[in-house]
Amino acid sequence: MKGIVFTEFLDMVEARFTPEVADCMITAAAVPSGGAYTAVGTYDYHELIQLVAQLSTLTSLPIPKLVHTFGVHLFGRFVAAYPALFAGVRSAFSFLERIEDHIHVEVRKLYPDAELPMFTCDTSTPGRLTMLYCSSRPFADLAEGLIAGCIAHFGEPILMHRDDIAHSHGTHVRFVLTKQDIPA
Amino acid sequence: MSDTALWARRLERERRARQEAETLLESKSQKLYLANEELRRQKEAAEEANRAKSSFLANMSHELRTPLNAIIGYSEMLLEETTDQGQSAMLPDLEKIRTAGKHLLTLINDILDLSKIEAGKTELVLETFGLAGLMAEIVTTIQPLLERNGNTLAVHGADTEDLIHADPVRVRQCLLNLLSNACKFTAHGTITLQVRRVTESGEDWITFRVTDTGIGMTPEQQSRLFQDFSQADASTTRKYGGTGLGLAISQRFCHMMGGDIMVESIPGQGSTFTLLLPAEVSKRPPIATVQREQKADTVVQAALTHGSDGQPIVLVIDDDPASLDLIVRLLTKKGLHVVATSSGRAGLCLAQILRPAAITLDLKMPDMDGWSVLTALRADPLLALIPVIVLTIMDDAHTSYTLGASGYLAKPIDPERLITMLQPYIRTLLPAPVAIDVEASLAAGRGQPSHERGSI
Numbered sequence: 030m031k032g033i034v035f036t037e038f039l040d041m042v043e044a045r046f047t048p049e050v051a052d053c054m055i056t057a058a059a060v061p062s063g064g065a066y067t068a069v070g071t072y073d074y075h076e077l078i079q080l081v082a083q084l085s086t087l088t089s090l091p092i093p094k095l096v097h098t099f100g101v102h103l104f105g106r107f108v109a110a111y112p113a114l115f116a117g118v119r120s121a122f123s124f125l126e127r128i129e130d131h132i133h134v135e136v137r138k139l140y141p142d143a144e145l146p147m148f149t150c151d152t153s154t155p156g157r158l159t160m161l162y163c164s165s166r167p168f169a170d171l172a173e174g175l176i177a178g179c180i181a182h183f184g185e186p187i188l189m190h191r192d193d194i195a196h197s198h199g200t201h202v203r204f205v206l207t208k209q210d211i212p213a
Numbered sequence: 214m215s216d217t218a219l220w221a222r223r224l225e226r227e228r229r230a231r232q233e234a235e236t237l238l239e240s241k242s243q244k245l246y247l248a249n250e251e252l253r254r255q256k257e258a259a260e261e262a263n264r265a266k267s268s269f270l271a272n273m274s275h276e277l278r279t280p281l282n283a284i285i286g287y288s289e290m291l292l293e294e295t296t297d298q299g300q301s302a303m304l305p306d307l308e309k310i311r312t313a314g315k316h317l318l319t320l321i322n323d324i325l326d327l328s329k330i331e332a333g334k335t336e337l338v339l340e341t342f343g344l345a346g347l348m349a350e351i352v353t354t355i356q357p358l359l360e361r362n363g364n365t366l367a368v369h370g371a372d373t374e375d376l377i378h379a380d381p382v383r384v385r386q387c388l389l390n391l392l393s394n395a396c397k398f399t400a401h402g403t404i405t406l407q408v409r410r411v412t413e414s415g416e417d418w419i420t421f422r423v424t425d426t427g428i429g430m431t432p433e434q435q436s437r438l439f440q441d442f443s444q445a446d447a448s449t450t451r452k453y454g455g456t457g458l459g460l461a462i463s464q465r466f467c468h469m470m471g472g473d474i475m476v477e478s479i480p481g482q483g484s485t486f487t488l489l490l491p492a493e494v495s496k497r498p499p500i501a502t503v504q505r506e507q508k509a510d511t512v513v514q515a516a517l518t519h520g521s522d523g524q525p526i527v528l529v530i531d532d533d534p535a536s537l538d539l540i541v542r543l544l545t546k547k548g549l550h551v552v553a554t555s556s557g558r559a560g561l562c563l564a565q566i567l568r569p570a571a572i573t574l575d576l577k578m579p580d581m582d583g584w585s586v587l588t589a590l591r592a593d594p595l596l597a598l599i600p601v602i603v604l605t606i607m608d609d610a611h612t613s614y615t616l617g618a619s620g621y622l623a624k625p626i627d628p629e630r631l632i633t634m635l636q637p638y639i640r641t642l643l644p645a646p647v648a649i650d651v652e653a654s655l656a657a658g659r660g661q662p663s664h665e666r667g668s669i
Binding site for chain 1 (some may be wrong): 219222223225226227228229230231233234237238625627628
C-alpha cells in the first residue's frame with residue numbers, strides 16, 4: 030500500500046484526536062516499520078489494519094466508522110494535492126467513472142508496483158451509478174468513505190447504498206449511488 | 214506520558230521516514246538516469262538507421278535515374294522519328310512509354326529530394342531575386358497544367374517590385390507544387406495566386422496564397438496532408454494519381470528557410486494553401502527550425518479546420534501541443550474556423566495575414582511570450598481591435614487587462630467559459646443569443662476588458 034495512505038492516516042489521527050493518541054496507537058500496534066512512513070514509500074497494508082485496530086481500542090470507536098472517516102478525509106487530501114485529476118470534471122458520477130480508466134492508469138504509470146482495487150461501473154440506469162469494488166484487501170469501508178468524500182466534494186444530493194457480497198469480508202462490495210433529484 | 218518522550222519518538226519516526234525517502238529518491242534518480250541513457254542510445258541508433266536508409270535511397274535514386282533518362286530520351290527520339298516517317302500507328306504506344314517514364318522520374322526525383330533532406334545533405338543556395346520575375350516564370354510553367362483541366366489563373370501582386378532573399382529553386386519548386394496540386398484537383402475552375410509582403414515585429418515575410426475552386430478537403434484529410442507518401446485518402450491517389458510526397462517535400466523546404474505552409478479547405482468548395490517565407494532567409498538554421506527539430510512543431514505549425522463558408526477565424530496561439538490540440542478541438546467542435554500556431558512570432562504574422570475575429574493567447578512561450586504578442590497586437594493599428602482572450606496557467610489577470618486583453622481564463626480551461634467569452638466576437642456562428650449585452654459588445658469592439666461581461 031502506498032505510503033501516502035499511511036502518512037495521511039497519521040495526520041488525520043493527530044488532527045482529529047491528539048498527537049498522544051497517534052503515538053500510543055503506533056506504539057501499541059508495534060508495526061514493523063515503526064510508524065516511520067514516507068508518502069512515496071510502499072508498506073504492508075496489514076500495518077494499516079493494525080493501526081486502525083489500535084485506534085479503535087484507544088478511542089472506543091468502531092473500526093468501520095474510523096476507516097470510513099479516513100476515506101472522507103483522504104478524498105479531501107486528493108482534491109488538494111492532485112487538482113489535475115479534477116480538471117473538467119463536473120459531477121461525482123463523472124469522477125467516479127474515471128477512477129478505473131483514467132486515475133488508476135496514471136497511478137500505475139508513476140507506481141508500476143501499486144496494487145489497486147478494481148471498480149466496475151454501470152450507468153445503464155439513468156440517474157444511477159452502480160460501482161462494484163473488488164480488491165485483494167478488505168478496504169471496502171475506505172472505498173465507501175472515499176465515495177462519500179467525492180459526493181460531498183461535488184455537493185450533489187446522492188444516496189449511497191452498500192451491498193456487501195456474501196463472505197467477501199470487505200473485499201467485494203456493490204455500491205449503488207442514486208441521484209435524488211431524478212425520480213426513480 | 215512525558216511530552217519530551219512523545220516528541221522524541223515522533224522526531225525519530227520523522228527522521229527515519231526522511232532517510233527512507235532519500236534512499237528512494239536516490240534509487241529513482243539512478244533508474245531515471247539509466248533510462249535516459251538507454252533512450253539516448255536508442256535515439257542515436259534510430260537516427261543512424263534513418264541516415265543509412267536515406268543514404269541508400271539517395272544512391273539508389275541516382276542509379277535509377279541514369280537508365281530512366283535513357284528510356285525517356287530514346288522514347289522522345291523515337292516519337293519524333295516515327296512522326297517524321299508517318300508511322301502513326303506506333304505513336305500512342307511510344308507516348309505511353311514516355312509518359313510512364315516521366316512519371317517514374319518524378320517519383321524518383323521526389324524520393325531523392327526527401328532522402329537528401331532527411332540525410333541533411335540539402336543545402337540552401339540563397340540569392341536575392343525579384344518576386345515579379347518569379348511569378349512570371351511560374352505562370353508560364355504552369356500554363357500546360359492549367360489548360361489540361363480547363364482552369365483559369367488569376368494572379369494578384371505580380372506587379373510588385375519586392376525582392377526576396379531565399380533559395381529560388383526551392384521557392385519555385387514549392388510554388389509549382391501548390392499550383393500543380395490546385396490544377397490537378399480543380400476542373401473548369403479558377404486558381405488564384407496572390408503574393409504579399411507583411412511586416413510583423415520588425416520582420417518582413419512574404420506570403421504566397423494559392424486558392425482553388427476544386428474538390429476541397431475535410432479537416433481529417435488535411436491532418437494527413439503533410440505526411441510523407443500521404444494524400445487526402447486512398448481514393449484520391451486512385452483517382453488523381455501522385456505519390457503524396459510533393460507537399461511533404463515543399464513543407465520541409467519551407468521549414469529549412471524558416472517558413473511554413475498552411476492549408477484552409479472546405480470540402481466541395483476548394484482549398485487555399487499559404488506559403489509563408491521570411492523576406493530575408495538566413496543561411497544559419499532559423500531559431501524556429503531548431504525548435505521544431507526539438508519539438509516537432511514550432512514556427513507556424515498551422516492546422517486549419519472549418520465551419521461553414523464565410524465564417525470568421527479564431528486564431529489560437531499556444532506552445533503546449535496538448536493545450537493547443539484541446540482548444541482547437543473544442544472550437545472546431547463548435548463549428549468554428551480555427552487557425553492554430555505554437556509560436557508567438559508566427560501568431561503575430563498570422564494575425565496580420567488572416568485578421569481573425571478573435572485570438573486566444575498563451576503567455577509562456579519560448580520564442581516570444583504572450584505579453585510581447587499582446588503588446589505588439591495592440592500597438593499595430595490594423596490589429597489593435599482584434600479581441601484577445603488570454604489563456605494561461607499564470608495567475609496574472611491584472612497585467613493581461615492592463616496590456617489590453619479582452620478576456621482572461623486560467624488553465625485548465627473551462628470549455629463553457631471559453632465559448633461564453635468568445636461568443637460576443639463570433640456570435641454569428643453560435644446558437645443565436647437571446648439578448649446581447651451591449652456594454653460587453655462595445656467593450657469587445659474596443660478591445661477593452663470584458664472578463665465576465667462577455668456572456669450573452
